[in-house]
Amino acid sequence: MEKTKQKKSRITRHNKYGYIFLIPFMAAFVIFQMIPLVSTVFNSFFENYRSGLKQIGPNFVGFGNYAKLISSGDLLKYFGNTMIMWILGFVPQIIVSLLLSAWFTDPSLRLKGQRFFKTVIYLPNLIMASAFAMLFFTLFGDNGPVNSILVQAGIFSKPYSFMSHIGSVRGLVAFMNFLMWFGNTTILLMAGMMGIDQSLFEAAEVDGASANQIFFRITLPLLKPILIYVMITSLIGGLQMFDVPQILTNGSGDPMRSSMTLIMYLNKHLFSKNYGMAGALSVILLIITGILSMVVFRFTAADEVDERRKKS
Template identity: 75%
Template sequence: MNKKSKVVSYNKWGYIFLIPFTVIFLIFQLVPLATTIYNSFFENYRSGLTQIGPNFVGLQNYGTIIANGDLPTYFINTMIMWLMGFIPQILLSLLLGAWFTDPSLRLKCQTFFKTVIYLPNLIMASAFAMLFFTLFSDSGPINSMLMQIGVFKEAYQFMSHVWTVRTLVATMNCLMWFGNTTILLMAGMLGIDPSLFEAAQVDGATSTQIFYKITLPLLRPILIFVMITSLIGGLQMFDVPQILTNGTGDPMRSSMTLIMYLNKHLFSKNYGLAGALSVFLFVITGILSLIVFKFTNSDKVK
């Protein structure tokens, strides 16, 4: 009887430690989510100095967003820039993780290099965007160097071309997050039993075969986590393209993301449309995360 009461007593502390998280989640996440969904069914905006609403309009806000055709365009913009940044990011992180965790290479100053590759993650995205805006402006140092070495005769307008702007956004996202991804992948690689690598080497497996046949399959849980969290972060991409394009998404709205589109409704105080767009974003995020999880979480290890 005493043993059972001790178990109950210990379990009680687990619930006590969960209270802060539960309270914060309810106040700062669940309540705003419910409020957003509630506001999406109302007409609520400001026209000049006149406040319109809140008036219940049902699904009208959802119909408006679908009818104007902007949602697919900005969704495609967001996914293109996310993929352009995520693909080199994951490849670079896998390569660095494999190097740092390979005992046969005996790399020196590992702690220093691990710190250096993580440092960009500590820089504010706004500062990063301002730096790139200055570097690649018409009168910036990049244009000056390219003209001095004869690549261009006159300044190249990086901010006026669709793919250069998208490439700059993707490059910044890659530089800011590859260090964090590398640390996560390294943690997964270090958790793999070294005896598996030793057995493979004894059997004559090459480094490439070990990586593809042992490391990658056993890294699957970490890779799924990285892909889903990166996807969610990509769909929430805002600060870098917002500052780089001064909130316009130019040229021709090709760098306008879903959150920038949402911010325009919030800035104009159109809370009904902003709420409906937030719900669409929530659903899209859930569907894409489920697709990634299903396609990468196969029970069969090839």
């Protein structure tokens, strides 16, 4: 009995070190996340902006800022812009990443130089988005090298203004997001595929299953948790899209505000020091992110939920 009491007392004494190591994280979380979050929600209920040299507010307006954002119509327009550019970049991203991860993890192909190619496809993720946007802004400018090549090749008779057409601007933003993130997605999917028991593939091959059947009947279903994670994190990143369209369009969201995203809209309120509207928009963005994440999770995990209900 005395020995067990001594062991318990030692465990109790050692437990305090765990709480001590948590103090830096908790302090940083409270200072840099909780306090700004509470402050943002608090400011969203006040009229607080600068008009010239005159400071208006803070005056309590309740849900007035939320009503203005919803009734203006801009919120829905910029949300649509954000989702369109995210979908245009995410669909090819997930397709290419699935193909690459399947090829790299297939032992029968015996691909040479896998380490080199894995490093190369991940490199764009290490480049700053602002630098990437500046590069594309230079390449696809009216007098840029892309237009020079197209004109000299006889494809166009005169330079094409990529920055003046809705489709080309949205396409460039989506293409840049695809280039920056498909490598990261490929690494995640490869990790998931390498975690699948190889005996399942061997048994399927013995039963005469084709490569397509193995991929769609075994690999994809077992890869569903990683796919859900990739989709939700990509959706959150898409809703926070800012630096690429901001630099590519010089913050204007042109043409006709067709590439203006929700965070660019938020940045304009912060730049004009309209903290009330910025706070309300931040809260709305948080709610939208939560709802869409739950929808994606519910939709993709519907089969697992049904199976659990049947078992219970």
